[in-house]
Amino acid sequence: xxxxxxxxxxxxxxxxxxxxxxxxxxxxxxxxxxxxxxxxxxxxxxxxxxxxxxxxxxxxxxxxxxxxxxxxxxxxxxxxxxxxxxxxxxxxxxxxxxxxxxxxxxxxxxxxxxxxxxxxxxxxxxxxxxxxxxxxxxxxxxxxxxxxxxxxxxxxxxxxxxxxxxxxxxxxxxxxxxxxxxxxxxxxxxxxxxxxxxxxxxxxxxxxxxxxxxxxxxxxxxxxxxxxxxxxxxxxxxxxxxxxxxxxxxxxxxxxxxxxxxxxxxxxxxxxxxxxxxxxxxxxxxxxxxxxxxxxxxxxx
Numbered sequence: 012x013x014x015x016x017x018x019x020x021x022x023x024x025x026x027x028x029x030x031x032x033x034x035x036x037x038x039x040x041x042x043x044x045x046x047x048x049x050x051x052x053x054x055x056x057x058x059x060x061x062x063x064x065x066x067x068x069x070x071x072x073x074x075x076x077x078x079x080x081x082x083x084x085x086x087x088x089x090x091x092x093x094x095x096x097x098x099x100x101x102x103x104x105x106x107x108x109x110x111x112x113x114x115x116x117x118x119x120x121x122x123x124x125x126x127x128x129x130x131x132x133x134x135x136x137x138x139x140x141x142x143x144x145x146x147x148x149x150x151x152x153x154x155x156x157x158x159x160x161x162x163x164x165x166x167x168x169x170x171x172x173x174x175x176x177x178x179x180x181x182x183x184x185x186x187x188x189x190x191x192x193x194x195x196x197x198x199x200x201x202x203x204x205x206x207x208x209x210x211x212x213x214x215x216x217x218x219x220x221x222x223x224x225x226x227x228x229x230x231x232x233x234x235x236x237x238x239x240x241x242x243x244x245x246x247x248x249x250x251x252x253x254x255x256x257x258x259x260x261x262x263x264x265x266x267x268x269x270x271x272x273x274x275x276x277x278x279x280x281x282x283x284x285x286x287x288x289x290x291x292x293x294x295x296x297x298x299x300x301x302x303x304x305x306x307x308x309x310x311x312x
Contacts, residue, residue, distance in 0.1 A: 014077035017066060018305025020116060021046025021083030026058050027302040028065065033310060040302070041065050046083050048091035056098055063102040073103055078309035080109040082116030082301055107312040113301055114139035114149065120304025121265030121297035128259050130250045130281070133268030134218045136162040138246075138253040150252035155214045160245035161277075163218035163270050166238060170220050173234040174203055185234035186227040194223065221270065228276055243280035246271075250285060260289040265297055 013032055020027045026046040031038045043065075044058045045051060067073045079099070085091045095110050114137055119125035128140040136159050137152030155164045174191050176182040178200045192198040195206055206212055227235035254260045264285070271278050285292055299307075 015071060015075055016078040016306055016309040017076055018302050018309050019081040020301035020305055021081060023047050028062050029302040029306045031306050047085060048094050049085040049088060059098045060102060076106055078107045078312040079104060080305040080309035082111050082113045082305045084113050086110055086112045109308055109312055116301040116304040117267055119307050120299040120301045121267060122263055123298045125308055127262050128254050128264040130246060130264060130266055131268040132161045132246060132270035134163050134215055135159040138249045140253040140257050140259050142257050146257055148253045148256050151249040161242040163221040164214050166224060166242060167217040167220035169238045170223055171203055171207055175200055186230045186232040187223060187234055190223045190227060239277050239280055242277055243284055246281050247284040251288060261291045263293045263295055266294060
């Protein structure tokens, strides 16, 4: 019987599970439901039990799993950690078990090991850094109401702010006004206000406005340029705050999340700022995703 290792990347809408044998790439993958213990524990419990059932159905059975690593948001909450651990153990798994934040598995997946720095800007934003001797630091990631600077949500919020400021005459006219009007299907400030403050408007819907920066930037719009510059400054500060206490500013940093992977202007601005501060810092392309990272950590447990 050949032992295998399992990495689990738990997400708010789906969970990716990777199974691999020692020294191999992914042997097989499966996708299950959401795994966020801080939002829906019933769904999280089902995802975990479904995963265990899938593993038990492998030729080696559940006993063949020599390492299991789960990465998920909200693990800093001890109650969430214990919830996951209890279900895994009650389901019959007795081997090595790691339960970590999803930023840890994202780092391990992107760089091939859980050592270095990962700067993530998607709907939210966070920077996480970790050394070979397991010292770690984070910066940002405190939620959209008080933080998440440089994220898609922050970009969308700043777009809406630029539109209302221009309408008031507090700022020059901006191409973002017409772009937002087209997106909302109506011109003027009132549709912006209705959209922004509607109880049904989620942070993801505001974050979805972020791509409107691209056509505005192509027109040389000053407001769009200022939004990008502010986001780049914030993400640079976030990264420096996590790296420097650990002495990782001479290592590698992965840039992840929809914003840093799709907005080339912001990505370039962040790299320019970080390189100016830390000339030996490198930015390799990701070699894998968070499920890969969890599997790597499981194998090395």
